[in-house]
Amino acid sequence: MNHILYPIPYTLTIGWLYPExxxxxxxxxxxxxxxxxxxxxxxxxxxxxxxxxxKIYDLRNCDLVFMGGAQDRQQRIVAFDLKNKSKTLGEMIExxxxxxxxxxxxQFLGKYYKxxxxxxxxxxxxxxxxxxxxxxxxxxxxxxxxxxxCHPELVSGSQQERDSDLPQxxxxxxxxxxxxxxxxxxxxxxxxxxxxxxxxxxxxxKDKTEGAVYKNSFGSYLHGPILPKNPHFADFLIKVALEKKxxxxxxxxxxxxxxELQAHNFILxxxxxx
Ligand code: GLN
Numbered sequence: 031m032n033h034i035l036y037p038i039p040y041t042l043t044i045g046w047l048y049p050e051x052x053x054x055x056x057x058x059x060x061x062x063x064x065x066x067x068x069x070x071x072x073x074x075x076x077x078x079x080x081x082x083x084x085k086i087y088d089l090r091n092c093d094l095v096f097m098g099g100a101q102d103r104q105q106r107i108v109a110f111d112l113k114n115k116s117k118t119l120g121e122m123i124e125x126x127x128x129x130x131x132x133x134x135x136x137q138f139l140g141k142y143y144k145x146x147x148x149x150x151x152x153x154x155x156x157x158x159x160x161x162x163x164x165x166x167x168x169x170x171x172x173x174x175x176x177x178x179x180c181h182p183e184l185v186s187g188s189q190q191e192r193d194s195d196l197p198q199x200x201x202x203x204x205x206x207x208x209x210x211x212x213x214x215x216x217x218x219x220x221x222x223x224x225x226x227x228x229x230x231x232x233x234x235x236k237d238k239t240e241g242a243v244y245k246n247s248f249g250s251y252l253h254g255p256i257l258p259k260n261p262h263f264a265d266f267l268i269k270v271a272l273e274k275k276x277x278x279x280x281x282x283x284x285x286x287x288x289x290e291l292q293a294h295n296f297i298l299x300x301x302x303x304x
Contacts, residue, residue, distance in 0.1 A: 041074040042271055045092030047135070048108050049079045055210060055253030057098025057132050060264075063257040064094070067264050070285055073272070082111045086118050094271040095122070099133030099211075099253060102145040102163070109151045112138060116154040123156050128246040128270040132256065136242070136249030137161040137213055146212050157244050158218030165212075172210040175230030175252055176301050177240045179203045180223050204228070205240075205260045206297035207252025215251075217242055224250055229301040246270050259297065261290045 046061050061077055068075045078088055089095075100108070112119075123129065123139075137143040140159040143151045146166050153160070205225055214234035217223060223233070224241030232240030232251060241250035248267075250256060257264040265282060272280045298304060 039072065039074055040272055040276065041076070042068060042093045042268065042275070043091060044075055044077045045080055045089055045095045046077055047080050047089075047095065047097035047112075048082065049098075050081055051104040051108050052100045052135055053098035054100055054133075055208060056255040057253060059255035060098070060130060060132070060257045061096055063255065063261075063264050064096070064268060067261070067285065068268060071283060073268070082108070084111075084115075086115060089115060089118055090122065092122075093127070093275050094267060095119075095127060095129035095131075095247075097129075097131050097135035097138075099135060101134075102147070102212075105134045105138070105143065105151055106145070106149075109138070112154065113152070116156070120154060120156045123245060123247045126246045126270075126274055128267050128274070129248070130257075130267060131247065131249045132253060133209075133211055133251050134213075136251065137215065139242075139247075139249055140215065143213060157242055157247075157249060158220040159215055159242060159249075160218075161213040161215040163212040164214065168212065170210060170212050171214070171231035171235050171251075173208070173230055174297055174301055175205075175207050175209050175232065175240070176228040176298055176303050177205045177207075177225030177230075177232065177252070178228055179205060179225050181225075181243050201291050201294045201298070202262055204294070204298065204303075205250075205252060205256065205263060206294050206301075207250075207254040207256045207259065209251045209253065211251055215242075224248055228303050246274070258290060259293045261285070261287045 139157040140153040143161045146163045222243045223239035227238045
């Protein structure tokens with residue numbers, strides 16, 4: 031049975047992995063967006079900053095995980111600390127704890143990330159993918175991006191079939207953002223793409239895939255930050271986190287997303303989509 035949220039106070043603990051080192055191109059805005067969209071619905075949030083040396087216990091008690099991107103140098107520093115936490119993070123992801131991992135963070139979840147200088151950062155081997163950075167001389171994959179979602183459940187409030195009826199540029203089945211990465215990510219067989227590239231480079235500038243989805247964990251190259259201009263994605267993460275924590279279906283009261291969708295559609299228009 032669906033429960034309307036008001037007036038029962040729900041709480042969510044958001045685990046922010048390495049906020050000092052893994053946050054670039056506005057990524058911290060994703061945490062603010064999640065907090066605000068909860069607050070506007072009377073959902074209490076606590077944000078745990080999980081910086082270098084954080085206790086496993088603090089991560090394990092999070093209902094929703096976020097990690098932003100970074101340059102190769104920061105990724106190398108974080109990799110040492112993250113290695114000791116990979117078992118816990120892997121178990122949480124397997125168990126369906128929702129999470130959003132942007133760019134450098136997304137690369138960490140794979141088998142490895144080959145840096146621009148050729149050194150290998152071992153990945154956590156949670157997502158079936160790997161990332162190669164062809165080096166400083168190669169073009170960086172930068173610019174505005176638009177993606178058509180491959181993951182119907184993510185398409186706000188729709189059934190599978192609704193997804194196919196929606197026009198190419200319907201904001202409910204698209205994501206927009208900004209990318210800037212040297213790494214090219216290649217998906218294996220045991221993982222799905224988050225979306226298909228309409229404009230931009232996405233995972234590798236070749237196979238038109240963008241991001242990856244594994245259980246309730248999402249990797250993406252979209253900075254910006256990604257969530258404010260894609261409120262349906264933010265709400266999906268919050269809904270999954272609440273339903274997992276409270277073990278019941280949750281129905282959200284819609285928010286007035288006029289400004290968010292204006293920003294979303296502005297990028298689609300700018301990229302001449304639809
Ligand atoms: N350093 C990685 C790369 O260049 C990730 C970049 C990022 O997180 N924006 O691909």
